[in-house]
Amino acid sequence: MCQLLGMNCNTPTDILFSFEGFHRRGGLTDHHADGWGIAFFEGPGVRVFLDDKPSSESPVADLVRRYPIKSENVIAHIRKATQGEIRLENCHPFVREMWGRYWIFAHNGDLKSFAPPAGHFYRPVGGTDSERAFCHILETLRHKWGAMPETGALYAELDRLAREIRAFGVFNFMLSNGELLFAHCSTHLHFIVRQAPFNTAHLVDDDVSVDFATVTTPNDRVAVIATQPLTDNEAWTALAPGELVLFRDGTPLYRDA
Numbered sequence: 001m002c003q004l005l006g007m008n009c010n011t012p013t014d015i016l017f018s019f020e021g022f023h024r025r026g027g028l029t030d031h032h033a034d035g036w037g038i039a040f041f042e043g044p045g046v047r048v049f050l051d052d053k054p055s056s057e058s059p060v061a062d063l064v065r066r067y068p069i070k071s072e073n074v075i076a077h078i079r080k081a082t083q084g085e086i087r088l089e090n091c092h093p094f095v096r097e098m099w100g101r102y103w104i105f106a107h108n109g110d111l112k113s114f115a116p117p118a119g120h121f122y123r124p125v126g127g128t129d130s131e132r133a134f135c136h137i138l139e140t141l142r143h144k145w146g147a148m149p150e151t152g153a154l155y156a157e158l159d160r161l162a163r164e165i166r167a168f169g170v171f172n173f174m175l176s177n178g179e180l181l182f183a184h185c186s187t188h189l190h191f192i193v194r195q196a197p198f199n200t201a202h203l204v205d206d207d208v209s210v211d212f213a214t215v216t217t218p219n220d221r222v223a224v225i226a227t228q229p230l231t232d233n234e235a236w237t238a239l240a241p242g243e244l245v246l247f248r249d250g251t252p253l254y255r256d257a
């Protein structure tokens with residue numbers, strides 16, 4: 001299946017270290033070679049880079065690796081296709097507008113026989129179960145609320161929808177509007193929060209280390225979420241199957257299994 005990477009922080013931060021290891025899983029250290037993508041929020045705007053080539057071979061990935069874009073919310077995805085052809089429109093993350101903000105979504109899993117009714121506001125462009133799930137989630141939320149609801153109410157409704165959709169199969173996903181980042185575990189998802197005192201981290205997928213104390217301030221707080229831990233000398237927290245976590249400003253605010 002696919003692999004997910006997310007970052008949520010309290011100050012704009014680049015994701016170069018994490019992406020250096022993560023992009024190698026797209027056809028080099030792992031077999032997820034059916035396309036990839038990454039989205040960076042910058043205020044209300046979002047930069048989205050997609051390619052249907054393996055991330056380990058993609059010139060677009062090389063651009064991202066050399067371009068220190070700073071963001072408070074990032075979602076990346078490398079694809080192992082289960083539904084939908086290997087085409088650009090089937091690469092994650094997907095982006096839509098709702099309540100005057102962009103929403104970004106990426107999914108790892110396989111939803112068998114998931115065929116929600118066609119939405120009035122949101123319909124898939126490609127042929128993946130992932131995009132169908134994203135459109136169904138947004139359609140449901142937009143019918144329920146005409147404007148952004150209170151955070152707790154939104155969390156509760158997303159938790160309900162996640163439980164409903166995962167009945168069709170594996171449903172690991174990340175969803176962000178540039179302020180909040182939701183991460184749902186169906187099988188495998190891990191996170192780490194880096195804050196002072198910062199230490200040195202070493203990648204699993206490459207012999208690369210960084211001393212975060214030299215590139216951060218004492219006030220920085222960064223949450224990194226990934227399908228599998230990206231470093232081998234840090235304590236990552238495994239989400240429980242069925243757990244939805246809401247991150248804001250680098251902090252897990254709500255957790256429920």
